[in-house]
Amino acid sequence: MVFEPKILGFLCNWCSYAGADLAGVSRVQYPPNIRVIRVMCSGRVDPMFIFKAFQVGADGVIVMGCHPGDCHYLEGNYEAEKKYNMTEKFLKLIGFDNRVRLEWVSASEGTRYGAVVTEFTQQIKDAGPSPAKDNEELLFKLKALEMAAATDRMRALVGRERHITEDENVYGEKVSLEKFNEIFDKAIKDEYERAQVLLSLEKGVNNVKLLAAKLDIDPSIVLEHLLILKQRMEIDFGEIMENTPVFVRL
Amino acid sequence: MEKIGAVMVVGAGIGGSQASLDLGDAGFKIYLIESSTSIGGVMAQLDKTFPTNDCAMCIVSPKLVETGRHQNIDLSINCEILDVSGEAGNFTVKVKKKSLYIDPDVCTGCGVCGQNCPVEAIDLFNEGLAKYKATSVKYPQAVPLVYAINKDYCIGCGICLGVCKAKAVQYDREDEIVDINVGAVILAPGFDEYVPPEGNLYGYGKYKNVVTSIEFERILSASGPYAGKVLRPSDGDIPIDVAFIQCVGSRDYSGVGKPYCSSVCCMYTAKEAVIAHEHMHQIEPTIFSMDIRAYGKDFDKYIIRAQEEYHVKYIRSRISSVTEIPETKDLRIRYETEDGKILEKDFQMVVLSVGLNPPDDAKYLADKFGIDLNEYDFAKTDIWNPVQTSKPGIYACGAFSQPKDIPETVTQASAAAGCVNQLLYDKRGTLITEKSLPPEIFVAGQPPRIGVFICHCGINIGGFVDVPEVTRYAGTLPNVVMSDRNLYTCSADTQTIIKEKIKEYNLNRVIVASCTPRTHEPLFQETIREAGLNRYLFQMANIRDQCSWVHMNEPEAATQKAKDLVRMAVNKARNIEPLNRIKLSITPKALVIGGGITGMTAALNFASQDFETYLVEKEAQLGGFARHIYHTLEGGDVQEFLKDLINKVKSNKNIHVYTEAEIEDVAGYLGNFKTTLVHGKNKEKAEFDHGVVVVATGAQEYKPKEYLYGQNDKVILQSELEKMINTSDDIKNKKSIVMIQCVGSRNEEHPYCSKMCCAEAIKNALRIKEKYPSCEITILFRDIRTYGFKEKFYREARKKGVLFLRYDEDNLPEVSQEDSQLKVKVTTARKDTIYVNADLLALSAGIISDREENEELAMMLKVPLNDDNFYLEAHVKLRPVDFATEGVFVAGLAHCPKTIEDCISQANAAVSRACTILSKDEVEAEGKVAMINVARCIGCGMCVENCAYSAIEIVEDRRFGRVASINQALCKGCGACSGNCRCSAIDILGFTSEQIYAMITGRL
Amino acid sequence: MTQTETKTESEEWTPKIIAFLCNWCSYAGADLAGVSRIQYPPNIRIVRVPCSGRVSPFFIIKSLMDGWDGVVISGCHPGDCHYISGNLVARRRFGIIRDVLEFFGIEPGRVNFMWASAAEGERFAVLIRKATKIIKELGPIKKF
């Protein structure tokens, strides 16, 4: 059977959705694999939506917004780009980064819309069906990514990224993208691992060594994560079993 | 130059805080300058303290809170010293107060900024074991509880600005540079711990399960990263076999570490081993050590307990290598035993007992303040006065001059304060301002009119507790005439509101429902006092620390609890009455008991501050035991010093010396003692009043019954040997001299170390070797305890050929006499038996207390003795020269064996503590004290026994016969008497039974 | 008033516990639990006393008579007392009170003595959880 990917598109109302309509009016033909969710602005696309989409069986997700400078809401698409970049970085951790795309399509680019969708559909076809389907482990990881992206830490960083790297931070200085990314990338890795730890705890994987083995992270790092999660009041020490403390999710 | 009545204290660890408190209490203006963002220093990092296993935080935090709030102490954190000019009596110090980027006056320390900061950085307070945020406070109980932004990590995202409800974040806050004019400076920057360099043989930095002792301290701490669970960093398991390796970076002549002994490591290692075992019983600690230097008061007992009760194993060895077993991350230690075997053992974790280094900025400070450092870069101090630096007017205390433990640090802090008192005494009270307060409104007997202020604490309370609902509820409670809520009740503008409301509603009781009274009650009490209400007409309900913060997931239950707590507070408030603080007048005179170096130093210090002083000596002449000492190990001429001291005492018009004196009675209490004594050959009677007492009665040399002492005249004491060396030529023809250490010390009869004997033996040995290099000297020892910089002399003695042989406690040397030849048999640790012929045998006899004499005086002064009959101070760690009984202090050998310099420090410290009282015309006692209902009292005396402060006595009452009577000046209001009173005759003002019943019964 | 306290069927019964904490160690420990945001059951109401030695046996009996389901008394660890020996006095006193309570027919488990230092926020929470559990198992107090 030919693989027909399920693709979810988030289209901004003013440019991309209009472009998609124009494609229709112009009878531009493209593969019917895409399902569109209309949002007012690409900046509305919460990273959570994308992780969720993969968890419920999407093979690919595409976010489309106005071209830089054309945003109906002035700058929403710039914010979208930052959020998308973070999402992509997260997905890269599980090799899903080739299943997402951010494209700028204007209201007048019906043909281009068709081309982009066609091309992206092909890309996903080439990539094959999402390995997450019925794959406990990948679903677990996707869930972890979703949780990680939803932490206030990640959201604060991504929410302020544009401001402090392109404009100026509170000290009137511009933070170099390099420095920002160093912190950002570390945060992505940490939060992903911590989310995995939390999810594992829920499944009864509850001490440092078991967690380290399951998640393939150095036990000392697992311990660090656990301590931070404890500070955040997500978990607590439980009883001690054979000289190893057990951690419990609160 | 005009003298200035202000003092700068640099470094706000326990030493700096103590010095500030002493001097602040004595009426000086204090500028306390701290380089980090909160005070408390290393002590605040500790879990427990030796030798009592006291919780460090419990005992230090009240002191820190007091320091932070003291009205004469101006505390500045995050500071840097830029420049110093001037001279003793008048210095100008340029200080840079580095910006915290948070307004410390506005920050309420609620911590929301830290929780929301997205940038994680390392937490230094937990020694890198936990992560903290770019906005953070050093530790949860920090004083001042002010957050700071670490700009090195901060990316300037601005989140903290938004989440700070108090609006304390100020990114454009600039550094401030101020010139501070002071009369004297006390340097108390503490120490920095030794960090094993890269490539160290212990694998520190390379193996995760090798940690330093200070890191291990945080691991042990209940408020540390692992919440007090002992876990190893590699995998969070509880380690079973834990090795402690001593002398890491100390007593190290290889050039990697430091040559001196860090003095405290033996004890803290034992403590850490004990606490580790206590926290997790499965842990079996092993300590690798060279000598065990448990030379302080009750230290040896602690080591014994560690071994016997906590199964701490000691191995005398320097280890040769530590290697990690990659699969398990366990550590394999290779070591050589005393008898020469090479062994290996695996441990789950290794703790390195790292030494104490001079502070990293020691050279910088020395340069700025113009003081000299010694060969190890510690502050160089006067040989007779260990707190006096090379520059007059500048004093050093604590580990800055030599590694030392907490009580010694606290003693030195007070000693430095004592020296400052001496320098600036006539400027006391010149730079401090007393607040003028309106007269108190008379409210007694009026129906309560209660005002309740409920705090949102930003979102800290309001986020979980329905504050409007609690406010509404409070308004419905009996006698509550107004209830209001505030964003931050502690903010300055709210204080104004409270005062206005008191006027508007004619309030006569005020309740604040917010955080904890431990930190904030004094603030609100001050506020209502300013509004004319007695400060005890205040109640606090803790609805944050003990409610909203601990029930964050149950907002409804938390709201209900907050209501209950407010109601309980209202119920209590309805029963509270104004209290008065009793004022006691002070007789500005001092009594010093004991005319040795300690007593004379104390007396001279008092006298030079124009306090009339009575110096009482039981012997015919002054000088005490020092009359038998010629030199110190470091080379000081004791006799000359003593002569000078005696002359000064005798010529001082403020000192009345009584020799051949015997105290008959000391009556009275703090500020108002009356002493009677007889003195002189004719037993003349004398009687005088005084405000304070310093006990400096000293101790005695043990007269051995062992080793043929007294039977063979070749067997002498070290003190006799010293006399021989210094006054005769008798040594000349002695070919072999043997010394035996620990004679009459560290045994069953005297289970403590006499501290000085090792130094004494080495001093004499070195003197002999100097004069007669061919003389063979053998020292038989158990542990050589040349702590601190004295280590140098031990090393020198070894170099010069002095033979050191170690024997075990259960295998004591034997001395026999064959013909005229003395023979000493010793079984060494290698189990070899050696015979040494001795032309002279010197016994290092211990120091013992005079039991009878001490018991008699202790009874008179109502102060306790310890098991060894030395005087027992109020608190082993933090009140080393105080007694629980106020106005009475202890110094010198009466406290425990110690060196001359330490005696001098203690003497000055005792003076400083006494000056906090003598400097005032009157002292104010706490208002919350015990009160006797004489009609109910049957005079059983139970309360007298229970009172730790000797504040109760049984008196004859005209109407009720024998009843208890409370000296409110001495009472601390703990309530131990009341809780035990069988007749319910005692009540505690401020915590009366009626008030507590009201809280109990007002449940619904 | 206390007699009127009823619980709705659906709601699980939770005990009401009164705690007497000494100001210097346990109260500070309870504060630290808060500062560290360590969560414990909200059934406890805290009364601050200067020292555990202040807690008269009457306070305990009065509390139980008044309908509190349990009492917690916590002071400094032995040797840590701010008032030198107040906690030791308390310890001696409370050694006896459990027997007295039993004599009255009150389960001794309703009265819990413990030590918690100013650094033991975690321990404080654990002890409160434990005490709550014990008292919960004992059920509501009998009314006098």
Add this chain to the structure above:
Amino acid sequence: MSEEEEEIRIGVFVCHCGSNIGGYIDCKSIAEWAKSLPHVVFTQDNLYTCSETGLAQIKKGVNENNLNRVIVASCTPRTHEPLFRSCIQEEGVNPYLFNFVNIRDQNTWVHQKEPEKAFEKAKELIAMGVAKAAKLEPLEKIIVDTTPTALVIGAGVAGITAALSMANQGFETHLVEKEAEIGGKLNILDKLYPTNQDASELLKSLKKRVNDNTNLTVYTSASVKSIEGFIGNFEIEIEQNGNVKELTIGVIIVAVGASLFTPTGLFNYDGQKRITQAELETLLKNNQVESSNVVMIQCVGSRIEERKYCSSVCCMVALKNALEIKERNPKANVTILFRDLYTPGTYYEDYYRRAREAGVIFIEYAPEKMPIVEDNQVRVHNEYLGQDILIPYDLVVLSTPLVSNEDNKDIAQMLKVPLEENGFFLEAHVKLRPMDFATDGVYICGSAKWPVDITESIAQGYAAASRASTIISHSTLEVEGATSSLPEYNRNLCTGCEVCITVCPYKAISKDENDEILIQQVLCKGCGVCGATCTNHAIVIRHFTDDQILSEILAFGGQYDGV
């Protein structure tokens, strides 16, 4: 609460759109299939749902089946949503309980060759639409009263034009000028290009019109002290001579103009023999120019590293003044040293030609080899000759740029509008909304935005007034209901971190006096960026809530939340 408890009853109407949809997929069977979806109680297929008949069918369906959610699967919401919304509104159903499913433009039309797949796609899109519809909540549009008054800040030619235009439309208009006289740069100009009309003439006529206009109040030597509120309802404080006047204003036009640049230290500028064009204007005005050798240097202080922009008016000013000198003294030598001459449009190009014809000499210089003004001659390197040319002078005139006013920042802060890097005001969109700010109700014209000449200033003045009048020509303002909000039940989630404030391009979010986040519904456009950014998921984007979008995603994956 009652709405929540109310049973959700969804009706699905599938449009054939003639053969546009029906020609490819079987709408009838789709409608039939849709009945199987959760909460769907009624379905119908219509030939043209948007026709009178179709609308009547919807109304009937709603009435007979008690529908409280309506879905139309047809063309695109962008064109047809309002129609269907008002249709169900007429039947008493809140218009926001309507949901559109696009099965034509984005389905049948684009998958004409794969009708089976298009059929499946249509079903899935409808399933997603139903999932979202089940989560929809009724919303109300917000109506705000507007005050029919205007404030114009700056009484230069742009400001006066805008103010007159507003006043002439009958709006009470307030014109604030910081100087003692109105007129701005007209006060210093001599002639105006390309007509060579006297600037004073124009000024005189403007002043007269201002004075005669009863709707217009002028405040000179005055400044705006504070601006609170929002579109239609700004609260303004104007300070004049120490007195503060409070006004309620509907719209604000920023026309603060720009400042002259003094080229201290450049080309030996001394204000005597080496002056600026502005100073030359004054000399010309007073007829004091007697020089016979005039050298003008263009781009002095503009198009350099520090100030990268072209000031756009200087070329024309130089030409105008050169011609003026030539006209008064045809013997005078006038040389213009330039980098590029910008004379756009026929009028201006023509003007340039006239200058050449009049004998003005043009010499190009390169920025790497700047002309050097010596004591009596100017040394300029000529690329073509490959050597320096020496031009004797008795007057050097430097063409300096207009620069932004120093107090722009204060005004920008009060208005919550942005400045660009050179300190000029930044409009909402460079191409599409040149007179608007992102902040509603605030408009921009003249050199405050960018250096412009008189002609352009006048044009912009009219344009800004026209934009502004669209707001206050209505007594009320209707605001979209699908905006972002911080609902009461989410208040405790808000940490106050203010990230939403930074990302909101409309400055619709601020903190109120209680330090709590306040979303000004009137200003919010509902883009949703704040909601997607909110660090603690406290902000709800109405009509596009997380819940609604997630249910669409779940439906996409074949899952139905809550069923």
